Amino acid sequence: MKIIRFTLLFVLFTYGTFTVDAQNFSPPLRIPVSLSANFGELRNNHFHSGLDYRTQQSVNKPVYSIDDGFVSRINVSPGGYGLALYIDHPGGHTSVYGHLNSFSKRIADYIKQKQYEKETYRIDIELKPEEIPVKKGEQIALSGNTGGSGGPHLHFEIRDTKTQDPLDAKDFLGKTMTDTQKPDIRGIAFYPQEGKGVINGSSNPIRLNIGKTKSGDYGGLGKTIHAWGTIGMGVKAYDRMNETGSVLGVENVALFVDGVPVFRSSMNRFPFDKTRMINSFVDFEDWRNNKSFFMKSFVEPGNTLTLYETINNGYINISAERNYNLRYELSDHYGNKTTYSFVIKGQKQAIPPVPVCDNRMSVLLSNWFTNADFMLSIPMGNLYTDICYNHRQWASLIYYSDVYQVNNKPVPLHRSAIMWLKMNDKARKDTTGFGIIEINKKGEEEWMGGKYKNGGIEVAINELGGRYAISRDTVAPVISPVAPSDWVKNGRINITLKDEKSGISFYRGEIDGKFALFSNDVKSTTYTYVFDSSRLTKGQLHQLIFRATDGAGNKSEYRIEFDY
Numbered sequence: 001m002k003i004i005r006f007t008l009l010f011v012l013f014t015y016g017t018f019t020v021d022a023q024n025f026s027p028p029l030r031i032p033v034s035l036s037a038n039f040g041e042l043r044n045n046h047f048h049s050g051l052d053y054r055t056q057q058s059v060n061k062p063v064y065s066i067d068d069g070f071v072s073r074i075n076v077s078p079g080g081y082g083l084a085l086y087i088d089h090p091g092g093h094t095s096v097y098g099h100l101n102s103f104s105k106r107i108a109d110y111i112k113q114k115q116y117e118k119e120t121y122r123i124d125i126e127l128k129p130e131e132i133p134v135k136k137g138e139q140i141a142l143s144g145n146t147g148g149s150g151g152p153h154l155h156f157e158i159r160d161t162k163t164q165d166p167l168d169a170k171d172f173l174g175k176t177m178t179d180t181q182k183p184d185i186r187g188i189a190f191y192p193q194e195g196k197g198v199i200n201g202s203s204n205p206i207r208l209n210i211g212k213t214k215s216g217d218y219g220g221l222g223k224t225i226h227a228w229g230t231i232g233m234g235v236k237a238y239d240r241m242n243e244t245g246s247v248l249g250v251e252n253v254a255l256f257v258d259g260v261p262v263f264r265s266s267m268n269r270f271p272f273d274k275t276r277m278i279n280s281f282v283d284f285e286d287w288r289n290n291k292s293f294f295m296k297s298f299v300e301p302g303n304t305l306t307l308y309e310t311i312n313n314g315y316i317n318i319s320a321e322r323n324y325n326l327r328y329e330l331s332d333h334y335g336n337k338t339t340y341s342f343v344i345k346g347q348k349q350a351i352p353p354v355p356v357c358d359n360r361m362s363v364l365l366s367n368w369f370t371n372a373d374f375m376l377s378i379p380m381g382n383l384y385t386d387i388c389y390n391h392r393q394w395a396s397l398i399y400y401s402d403v404y405q406v407n408n409k410p411v412p413l414h415r416s417a418i419m420w421l422k423m424n425d426k427a428r429k430d431t432t433g434f435g436i437i438e439i440n441k442k443g444e445e446e447w448m449g450g451k452y453k454n455g456g457i458e459v460a461i462n463e464l465g466g467r468y469a470i471s472r473d474t475v476a477p478v479i480s481p482v483a484p485s486d487w488v489k490n491g492r493i494n495i496t497l498k499d500e501k502s503g504i505s506f507y508r509g510e511i512d513g514k515f516a517l518f519s520n521d522v523k524s525t526t527y528t529y530v531f532d533s534s535r536l537t538k539g540q541l542h543q544l545i546f547r548a549t550d551g552a553g554n555k556s557e558y559r560i561e562f563d564y
């Protein structure tokens, strides 16, 4: 019964991709369409929630509202989407425009007013329908490269207004793009399930790259696969599209065993609170270790993403000594399809037993590990699968604690765990300026901070596999003016702000004792105030005070007088 229901759904899914666009939206840009990223693309700790439109390698392309509606939210921040605009439309959808360089005048005036009211550059406000209504095709902004953006482009989303789930914008604007290119398979992976399956005598995963012959056909696996018991599969693949050189994410993945569809994922919407489940969607260990994205074709117990259709959660049982014929089918939004067929040889062999484990952690429980110097507490709902926690620690002369290796391999957590490290004796007399750092494989340190508690520091971590210790930052941020004699001539004040170790956690500029709006982007150490004669009287001597605090609480202040 279950299988019949699945097959029906599968047929509906396959032919459902060719539906007519649900709304008649107009495109957000009026330059030829070229995408650098598509919906659901695989990113670090999240699925990409929109389409990235190229903007001809430059900023300041006019951005237009895709339909009538009203500005429902404005978000300004140094990172993330930078300058971002949200517009609600009458049909129940919200469009989102990110990494903008500037807003159109009435939106810019509105947000500046709010920034002065709240005395902050970083702002995230929701608006009522009557405040800023917009018309379809109205220019609302200029494109940019603000926030967490690696080059000029427009990040564009369509969301379900009610749930705020991002949707595949190609379902609405697909007709404005062409795509005749098929997805491209790069690798196949095999995952014997611990204690239940074996491949070529081992319970370790096998990850194989798939090459192409001179004629452009795919090569073979390059290795014979003998399997027994329960295994999972994975595939590494990318998509291509006309008018762009970028490699994009694959929308639909289907796996067939002897012609039977056992797994299908179809990326067309997801809730934001599940976007971190990408770390279970992909082979997280290989992503962390090799920067490679194998998409798993089985669903782990803690993964509740709803983009799957499976039999037995995609797990395959090899229980006969015969050839199993497997086939991957990858397709894009326009039905361009790539297939790859290969064979697994069923061969009876001993299944390695589950290794002895002192600290087994269950997906169904809250889990913890503690000793006199260390505490790790993982609330329920953080693991995607059971793990064996492995702990190592050793004394250090450099740091203010032992060095801790928190598990021997990368394991994703859905939200976060609390970790506490004890300070050593030399740190105990004065507890200011301390924080936890993560030490990467190259020995580089990243400041995580945390708060002092019971003779140690506590911090939240969101994956296992890292190396940590307590370090100290006693050096305050450095504030430097940039060419103050040119400030008035240039119409702006530029200041650079740097902190070597723990980074900037707070800054504030004041002119004549009143808040002055300094903007900043995460990619730059420059903080900018644009002279505003409606807020600052001309023909006077003014005093600027700029203050900053770093992640360890060290404070700096800079004062200067200037004529304006």
Ligand SMILES: [Zn+2]
Residues within 6 Å of the ligand: 037, 048, 050, 051, 052, 154, 155, 156
């Ligand atoms: Zn984007």
